[in-house]
Amino acid sequence: MRRSLSLQARVAIASALSATIVIGAIAVAFAVFLRVNGSQQLDRTLDSVILATPLDMPANTIPTVPSLATAPADPFPPVETSTATRVASVAGEAVRARDVRIIGTPGALVSVAVPENPLIDAIRRQQVWVAAAAVAAIAAAAGLGWLFAGRAVRPLQRLAAGMHTVGDTPGTHRPNARGAREAEDLSDAMGQMLDRIAASQKRTEDALGSARDFAAVSAHELRTPLTSMRTDLEVLSTMRLSRPEREEILRDLLATQRQVETTLTDLERLAAGELSDPADHEQVDLAELVDRCVQESARTHPGLDIAVSAPEGLVVRGIPTGLRLVLDNAVINAVRHGRAGRVLVTVATDPRDGSVTIAVDDDGTGIPESERVSVFERFVRGTGSGAAGSGLGLAVVAQQAGLHGGSATLTDSPLGGIRLTLRLPQPAAVRVG
Structure with missing residues (x-):
């Protein structure tokens, strides 16, 4: 696979291109300035020559000015004004010329000219020097870009070199790319x-x-x-x-x-x-979830008196299937092992910290106080559970309490049996509706 240019090379190229654009623009502006300034200097020279020429003498007595271009009679077509400057060619040489009226001789003009070739040669020499300086500046910009980019990308190179060994052995030191x-x-x-x-x-x-x-x-x-x-x-x-x-x-x-x-x-x-994963947590209407569990438990256990007390519109963040497992296991344990005839599910919030508690009370035989902690372990059966139990029902409850960041406890119930309490720390619990 073809490798891409390094960041150092890209910075050097970018520096050279930037220098080329800037220096090129400056060179063009400088060349225009030289041309305009040279033309203005030639025009001032023409003004000086005209002022030094005695134009109030007869035309045939005008002295020859050494700086004026000699030409055949009437080399330039006459103009109506004596102040217009034009560029022409005399004997193959470019000149700047101006026609001036002769005082005392109506209709007579004299053409004063200054050669342009020295100016053009001087401009070309200066342009060559400017071009050489521009090439040197572009090369210097590329070199400096390469040098400074090398220093700038050195931390990245250290980071890349260090990352090649990360994960090879436990506890590998991570590269620290500073700079x-x-x-x-x-x-x-x-x-x-x-x-x-x-x-x-x-x-x-x-x-x-x-x-x-x-x-x-x-x-x-x-x-x-x-x-x-x-x-x-x-x-x-x-x-x-x-x-x-x-x-x-x-x-x-x-x-x-x-x-x-x-x-x-x-x-x-x-x-x-x-x-399960934290991504499985979602907004759950707790009152609706508890009500569905109570209705289904009433159908599954026809002789069971089951009721619910929960505020409407209480929304918590949790795993719906996990919370439902807690409720189902609590009711099944109360009926199957506690031989309960009455179950009450209560949902309440603590105004101090916004936590939510789900309490399942029954009037069954209960669980001895000495076993109320150990029965939450896997495959541990209470004294009155019998051989039909798996010893996993309350382990599921404890697991779901941990997944929700809460706790599960067993205490005496006001109904005479056992109370299973699931406490959920829900600072974001809200009421809807």
């Missing part, structure tokens, strides 16, 4: 880019580490129910069982299958949370 504002700006921009890349790599490494741990723990948790299912299937296929025994094994298989399905579903939700 030119543009180089410093570029160095700072590249440093910020490298910081973003490093942060992205760290997030990727953390995600991979979490994925490895997640896969190991998931395999461990799924191994027990799958082993139980395999044992039941082997018993069904190899032993002669009575009808009640077969039905009991089938019930155990179905229960274990539901447990595996629930665990896989919760694992999927946790994985989705691990892969």
